[in-house]
Amino acid sequence: MTVWKCSECGHTIQEAVPPETCPSCRQKCEFVDASCYTPDCGGPDSGNINPDIAKEHKK
Ligand SMILES: [Zn+2]
Numbered sequence: 001m002t003v004w005k006c007s008e009c010g011h012t013i014q015e016a017v018p019p020e021t022c023p024s025c026r027q028k029c030e031f032v033d034a035s036c037y038t039p040d041c042g043g044p045d046s047g048n049i050n051p052d053i054a055k056e057h058k059k
Pocket residue numbers: 006007008009010011022023024025026027029
């Protein structure tokens with residue numbers, strides 16, 4: 001599973017592939033891979049979000 005984060009509203013979703021339409025803001029958003037790949041937050045299998053990406057917000 002990959003954690004995807006909506007680049008518009010910051011909504012995160014855990015799916016194999018990112019949805020076409022964001023379930024939160026209902027836009028065709030760009031989803032960024034927000035999975036954590038470092039042991040700091042549990043590694044790639046933890047389903048945790050990369051804190052560096054999680055704190056990024058456009059708005
Ligand atoms: Zn969104």
